[in-house]
Amino acid sequence: MSILTQSETPHELAEVLLDLVTDTLDYPVCAVRYVEDDRLVPTVASPPGQEILGPHADCAVDGPHAAAEAFRTGTTLHYNDAAEADGIDAPSPLQSVAHVPLGPYGSLSVGMTESGSIPPFDVRLLDVLAQNAESVLRRIDHEQELVDAKETAEKMSRLKSAFLANISHEIRTPLTSILGFAEAIGGEVEGARRVEEVDLASLARFSSLIEQSGQRLMDTLTGVLNLSKLQAGEMTLDLEPVDLAAEAAAAAHEFAPQADGAGVALELTEEDTAVWARADRSGVQIVLRNLLSNAIKYTEEGGTVWIRARTDGEHAVLEVEDTGIGMDPNTADVLFEAFKQASEGIGREYEGTGLGLTVTKEVLDQMDGAVAVETEQGEGSRFTVWLPRAAEEGEEPERGTSGS
Template sequence: MKKLQFRIVIIFIAIFTIFSISISLFSTNLLQDYAGDSQQEALSSQAKTIANMLQMNVEKTTNLESVTTDLSTLEMQSEERMTIIDPSGMVVFDSATDKEALENHSDREEFQAVLNGDEVGTSVRKSESTNETLYYVAVPLIGEQGELLGVLRLARPVAEINQISDQIKNSLLIFSLLALSLTTFVTLIITKRIAKPINDIMEVAESLSAKQYQVRYTGSAYGEVADLGETINDLATNLEEQTQELVQNDKRLSELINHLVIGVMLIDEHRMIKMVNPAMNIILGEDISKLVGNSYIEATKSYGLSHLIEKAYQKNEKQNDEIYFYYPKDKIVDANIVPIEGKEPGEQNLIVLLYDITEIRRLEKVRTDFVTNASHELKTPITALKGFSETLLDGAMEDKEVLKQFLEIMLAESSRLDLLVNDILELSKLEQKQVPMKVEKINLIEAVSSTFQLVKQKAEEKKIELNILEEDKLLITGDSSRLKQILANLINNAVVYTQEGGKVEVTIKKENEYAVIKVSDNGIGIPEDEQDRIFERFYRVDKARSRNFGGTGLGLSIVKYLVENLNGFITVESKLGLGTTFIVKLPIQSK
């Protein structure tokens, strides 16, 4: 801003100097002309006055030499050179030079002017006797009869006249310098008052360009500069509000992307990763955020996904397909590759969207298996009922012994069919959480003891030992009937799948805020590769044996949903041939 102030002062000084020089030249010439004319008039007036004084003496005599005495007296009172010339041009008297040394002056311009009848004759030339430039004024000396007796001439050095002009020039120069100094000082003050707020406004503008939107102009100014300051402040306020809005939008967008269950990855035109979200890390099984700035190939490690991305680059069209991942574990993902424009025109970026549909496909398979298994399970009792009914209708009912045997089989199959349908309906309600839950205090040791009474007879038949190990006395809140349904299923399975002379043990203890119920047996156990599927509907480890024991294949599925409805979870630990332990964890306080 000092540059601006300096430029303003320089421009003003230049304009003022040009204006001053023009005025000075005009004034000097005018004053010089005026001074010259004034000096000429004064010299002419003086010559006329002296001539009048001399003419008073001339009237008494016709001899010019008789007035030289008076001229000698006047010479002492005047600084001008005085000369008297007779009509023939001879010098009668000269105050500066001996008249004898002077030549005839008949050819002098001022002398000739008087001879020609002019009242005053003037001339400027270099004197041959004094060798200096003089200004000459000549007036006639008239006799008593009006005749021309001679000419009185006064001379003054031109340097004296020019001295006045020089003084005028010096005065104008001094005045101009003083005026220029004063004007420059005033200009500096004024420009400083103008430049300082402008400088402050420029500093605010520079801060705004550096994205420091909190700065404001707080200086004092006037006129348009004050309006400019207010405009800059309004601009700063708008920029700050827009920046805050952008930051908030960016934060909300980041939060949204980071909490999506869909994996998101942005790839630039050079195939480099620009951004990934946590869901993408989970789907790909590694921390891809460490690979930002590297090629996407290092992150995907899937030929199918890489092929789909390259296809999107080539065609610049959205691509969609299901991709199978085999590393680090088997997964099925729904991949969408969406081309978007980059920051620069023509720049091609891609957004890779991956959605893990492994569980969806697994549930679809479970649903398909359920339909198949349910149809198979229902078909067996229905076929039996149909077959025995047809046999009876064909005449077998006439044999009372056969009739009774067939009716007993039909009753068992219908009971099994009823049990299967009820389990399917129960499981459907539990999945949809349509089963009402009572909230009451439950004593776990009492719930286990009452369940033991239900399986006591079966256990005694197989000589199985039933034990309760209560490490902590616990009361929980929940639905007592649903808890007993869970215990009954697990304990009954333990008795069923444990050989004669075995042992079934239920342990009750507390872990953190959970009540832990462990149902353990030393029975046949479950193969390790099938333990993840035992809670699936109709899934049986040993299908023939399970059906012979009267199971529907839905018991553990029902147990799983009952535990989840009680806000708990269930796990299994088993070794083939060594036994199985089901672990149920329920919150002590119902949520």
């Protein structure tokens, strides 16, 4: 038992169990099965057992195998004569068998080729051994939970640091601009002796810069608020037929000035017919705005951004593709984690909180949608969004909310 408690992994414990049964209790036929995906999968088996029975196959938890029966009932099954198994086991060279449950983890099987060769006292020893093994497995599980909790806490701490750094930057920078330009306007007005001397061109330029900084502040707060409401289940999404082609056209029109200002060509691929999806119109716009904003932001002057809507089997599809900076494909999956983009260092070269793609994924999850990215460093990126397809605007959809 002392050796058993020193096991640090389930596989190590299975090997110790096997050694104890075959060496200490002197039963050459032994196998330990663990539960994986509703099946009892042989983890370790003694060589003599494999010689007698051949390779041990896994078995369904709800199947007729005696090991599965012992696991389901939590009761040791012991047969002095294999014929007593009454069909639970397939015919085999074994005569005496015992299947002992390992709690919720699996089962321990012991067998002999002679009838009546596993005495009741040894069956009790196997019960005690299995109970101790279950305790060790629970301890291993608990230790793993503590390790996972520690890693989660460390990750949350890093995310908190990234959040504070990003938010402070995204608020302080536009606020500094707003205060500076407001002071410049005040100085311009105070320095003029008459109204006619006020430089209206300067005032207009300062006003425009204040507006831009204010919009950046609003975008920052909107991203944080949207993510918070989505995760708290406070953003209601009404699912109904939405024409993705029309929504794509509206988003392209909205972002045309931003693309022109960045020197980026924004091209809309229009379908001849509507592309109906079962979605929430405001949710679709959140997705499009985030994807288009990122595409334009990370595309250099002279590049191109495409937006497309199409059907694909049972799905309605949106695509936003660009010729921008792209990224390493191996790191693309983490883009949908909150603040991950900025924490990798890219955020400080390009403004933003790193929340856009996180909000995008949250919205799509609550509309039964999905998003994926194909990208290559220096070659650009393509984000593809799938939503359930709706037949037409007049269909009567199921209605739901984003409660969880």
